[in-house]
Structure formats: C-alpha cells, structure tokens
Amino acid sequence: EVQLVESGGGLVQPGGSLRLSCAASGFTFSSYTMSWVRQAPGKGLEWVSTFSGSGDSTYYADSVKGRFAISRDNSKNTLYLQMNSLRAEDTAVYYCVGSLDYWGQGTLVTVSS
Amino acid sequence: DIVMTQTPLSSPVTLGQPASISCRSSQSLVHSDGITYLNWLQQRPGQPPRLLIYKISNRFSGVPDRFSGSGAGTDFTLKISRVEAEDVGIYYCTQATQFPWTFGQGTKVEI
Numbered sequence: 475e476v477q478l479v480e481s482g483g484g485l486v487q488p489g490g491s492l493r494l495s496c497a498a499s500g501f502t503f504s505s506y507t508m509s510w511v512r513q514a515p516g517k518g519l520e521w522v523s524t525f526s527g528s529g530d531s532t533y534y535a536d537s538v539k540g541r542f543a544i545s546r547d548n549s550k551n552t553l554y555l556q557m558n559s560l561r562a563e564d565t566a567v568y569y570c571v572g573s574l575d576y577w578g579q580g581t582l583v584t585v586s587s
Numbered sequence: 588d589i590v591m592t593q594t595p596l597s598s599p600v601t602l603g604q605p606a607s608i609s610c611r612s613s614q615s616l617v618h619s620d621g622i623t624y625l626n627w628l629q630q631r632p633g634q635p636p637r638l639l640i641y642k643i644s645n646r647f648s649g650v651p652d653r654f655s656g657s658g659a660g661t662d663f664t665l666k667i668s669r670v671e672a673e674d675v676g677i678y679y680c681t682q683a684t685q686f687p688w689t690f691g692q693g694t695k696v697e698i
C-alpha cells in the first residue's frame with residue numbers, strides 16, 4: 475500500500491522557519507518525481523515545488539523561490555521542504571505528492587504572530 | 588504561466604444523472620514529447636485530493652468507470668456518467684506539461 479506521511483507543520487511567527495518531511499512507502503520512491511502542493515484555508519490548490527525522479531532537477535513557484543528549498547534522501551525514502559522567511563500568505567496545508575498519483579494527508583503550516 | 592479555467596464553478600447534480608466539467612488552458616498542453624499532461628483530481632470534503640484521470644483520458648487505479656476524460660489541445664472535459672453520493676466534492680483540472688504546474692479554480696459538485 476502506498477503511503478505518504480507528512481510531518482513538521484505547526485505554528486510559526488512571520489520570518490521564521492520550518493522543515494517539512496514526507497516519509498514514503500509502498501512504491502519505488504527514488505524513481506518518482508516528488509512535489510509539494512499547498513492549499514490555503516478554504517482555497518484551491520497551488521503547486522509549490524518539484525524534485526525530479528531522474529537527475530537532480532528542482533523547480534519552484536515564484537512565490538517561494540529563494541525562500542523554500544526542496545530536497546530528498548532516497549536512502550530514507552523521504553522528501554523535505556525547508557521553508558525560510560515565512561509569511562502569513564504561506565499559511566496552508568502542505569501536501570506531499572508522488573508524481574500526481576499519490577497524495578499524503580497533508581500537514582498544516584500556520585504563520586502568525 | 589498556463590492559466591487553467593474551469594466551468595462551471597458549481598454544479599448541482601441529481602443522483603443517477605450525468606455531470607460534466609469543462610477545463611480550458613490558456614495555451615496548448617501538448618508537451619514536446621507529444622504527450623498532453625492534463626489531469627483531473629477529486630477532493631472529497633475533509634480529504635486530500637486524489638488522482639482520477641491522467642493524460643486526458645486514462646483512469647487511475649481504482650477509479651470507477653463512470654468517470655471519463657476527453658479533449659485535446661486546450662479544451663478538456665471530465666464526465667460522470669451517473670452521479671453517486673460519494674462523488675460530492677471539488678474537482679480540479681491540472682496541467683503538468685510545463686512548470687509551474689497550475690490548477691483550475693475547482694468545480695464544486697453537490698447533490
């Protein structure tokens with residue numbers, strides 16, 4: 475059974491940092507393109523970042539470029555998202571996504587003073 | 588960026604009746620490899636999204652055959668042949684042809 479389990483969300487002050495993790499199982503993690511997609515409360519879906527399954531290519535939405543960094547550890551089947559200089563508008567549920575096939579349950583990030 | 592526009596944004600449906608959602612992209616979704624990376628997602632209330640249809644018309648594993656996708660180029664459609672109660676939720680089209688990946692605004696399907 476495929477599982478994507480996110481962790482690391484929580485309440486953080488504006489300007490602060492968080493590191494999200496996503497533990498994957500049930501599929502060949504190393505060959506999958508992995509992404510983060512977020513959803514602000516009551517809003518639609520927004521793509522955040524992607525790490526390719528082949529090679530080391532990474533991609534970012536303009537809204538997070540320079541502040542967020544995606545990485546992966548294939549030996550641990552884990553995807554990460556380092557989030558720095560957080561803003562109120564980054565408040566959302568962050569989903570870990572395998573290709574677009576598999577979605578985690580999400581982890582809530584709240585940026586507020 | 589490719590803009591994805593869905594219509595309608597809200598779709599009251601009757602159980603057992605068909606439903607249809609349209610999605611239009613601001614530019615062609617045909618990738619240089621010849622594949623059109625247009626997908627449909629379903630998000631039930633309180634749940635994460637799940638993949639229904641990939642590459643225009645391919646049903647993902649476990650998706651009932653009452654769901655079907657069609658289209659080409661910039662115009663795409665998701666159809667539900669006979670709506671069931673479990674189909675209530677928000678449906679999104681999304682393109683993965685080029686970065687940034689983008690999503691439609693979502694169509695709320697309600698009984």
